[in-house]
Amino acid sequence: MRDLVERVGKATPADRDRGLDGLRALSILGVVLGHWLVTALVTDSGTVRAASPLRELPGLAPVSWLFQTLAVFFLVGGMVAARGGAGAGYRVWLGRRLARLFRPVAAVVPVWAVIAVAMLAAGVGPGTVTSLARLVWSPLWFLLVLAVLTAATPLAARLRPAWPLAVVALVDLVRYGLDGPAWLGGVNVVAGWAVPYCLGLSWGRNGGPPGRGTGWALLLGGTGATAGLVLWAGYPAAMVGVPGAEISNLDPPTLAAVTFGLAQCGAAVLLLGPLRRVLRRPAAWAAVALANLAAITIFLWHQTAMIAVTALGLLSGQALPGLHTAPDSGGWVVARLAWLPVFAVALAACCAAFRGHERPRRGSRAQAPPRPDHLIS
Template identity: 30%
Template sequence: MALVTAPATPSSSAHDGAALRDPGIDLVRALCVVGVVLLHAIMVGVTVEDGAPVFENASVGTWWIVPVSWLLQVMPLFFVIAGFSGLLSYRRHRVRGGSDTAFVAARVHRLLRPALYAVGIVGAALTVLVLCGIPADFVVTAGFRYGQPLWFLAVFLACQALLPTLARMHEDAPLLSIGALSTLAVTVDILRALTGNDGLGFLNLAFVWIALQQLGFFLADGTIDALARRTRGVLALSATTALFLACAFGIFSPDLIANINPPTTALLLVGLAHTSVLSLYRSRVIGFSRRPLVARITAFITPRTMTMYLWHMPVLLTMAGLTAAFALQSGQSLPALSSVDWWMQRPLWLVTTLALTALAALLLARWESGVPAPSTSGAAVTGAVLLGVGGTLGLLILGTSPLTAAFAVGLYVLALRLAVRRSPARPEGYARPRALSASPTSSA
């Protein structure tokens, strides 16, 4: 996600980006990343049955996933923040005379460079497992679990590639643009319910997430903050009430995680409620974000957002594998999923997940950094986006294996090459950065 910046003025420069950051939005983004990691961590279940490890989703068929999902379903807010920061970054980019193509090319690099390393290393690790004689079903399960969260990479890359066009739509007809997207999302849900064809729901991979990004535009331009506090409170309460009633009457699953695959308009209600509350308490959030310890944690996560997202699942899979191996070697039993003993172990499990994910981000982010001069060819950048999305969809549809990982890495390499300026001449004053952010939170 793009850098959180204040609205640019013609005098803004690339050197004053730090001064234009919104610390409150940075903090909320960091909390969203932590929320995603915690949610996935609590869903990883590992047991040993008949002398063999069993890996499964610990939340399936449980009562506790409903309240947990209402607490930790932060993906809608993630996209709202992406719209907020992306719009402001794009406007600053235009003030500096940058083109839409250059803006999108920079986004391609900030998203696909971390993905190139993550998918490449995971593919190599799966290859090692195969060569070591690890059972094929174990390797397939590991690859499947790793690939599940990668939907975010494909969808987010597409949303960011469309941001310049969507920004102009917002400038020309803000209410019409978000209204049309929301209407299309609702229509997809209705058609899905009437026909019983769940495949139709995947159309909302576009409509729901783009609408949420568009909602972030309203936060960025001050429209939401300009509303009376009572109005924003009513919006938050109305969205929450509508969501509760829709779940109670069976329109949506009360498990908000289930509403993400495929996406439903329940996520729009979540995003509206979260955005309204954020706007209501934004000044307090900013004040809290400036406390020294909070600011240090936020400063650590912000430039490593994408790296943490891409690496938290390999960390979890490694932890699960080591736990099973230890149990098999020592002869100790593992607690049944959702049992009292299992819950007693969750705090240590969650803290370890966060610590190891942070360590992975610290070690790997520097190798994923660096954004060269972007391409000036619109066709080349469009091709780069399509290759990046296609490579990721391949991992999602076919599963992550040594072969599909190698194929995706090849497409990512081609995409990154397409998104680099072919001319040997560099812009005046250009210097290759040593360690730019590896996350899509960086500005163009």
């Protein structure tokens, strides 16, 4: 372990902003923990389906405020993209970025296709198979949106974040205020996440994140706007989708989700200083660097880890609290917290098996020459 820590330290350029790497790792950790805490698998009339404690326990909505951290990921992605093409042509840079995003998909999709066929052949009901496969494959929307924004980086770099923010506000006005068509919300899938991405591009072009004053302004302004939208405009308090809810703040992103994301961007600015100090420690930096190297693998396989533990738990012959029981009480929440380390072990096993798919193939045109800054670029 000491040798690994030393190798990571030696491979890191002295001028690397470790705080950005820390923010990206925190955003992935937030998504993983959030999904594990607000997603339960329960049996209903012989069919396994996904359920959420947020539906039965709406007082847990603040959990979604802590763990819906996608805006920070897009913010950091924009900052990295702003300087990532330096020294390389757009096509070469884009090829490397998209290959890094989609190589891990080449593992999770066929593996789960085989699992789905095997379950159906074994007599598992289509409803159960669909529920499980949807949990695993639904996060692919995130990669598609990130790929679109990455490809559009030269255009997005010319946009002020206020423009996609205005688009989101207009779409919500038409959908909810004027009873417009639901399909119009698809515009917000890109426009909503373009706000933090464009913000990151702007900061990256201007030499890095702004000062703490801007961070506080974004945090307080975004928080106030989100609170106003929830209290007086009828937006849900939960920043993630809740089964059965009339409106989801995340599918597609609403104005409340975007203003909340701006608050998170402000919090990210305020966290940069403390993160940089913590990540001067070799062990802490090694952990963050390794998490970034496997970031997409972690994102794609964390639901599989939860499903695997849940399935193995059935071997006990009884419904285990927090694993197989309905998420309708505080006892379920306490029990689910106890299962998180087990999920983490299962996820570590998945990463050990599949993280190699994030590495460029030898001889591939998308493979960058060996560089010490290849940790997250």
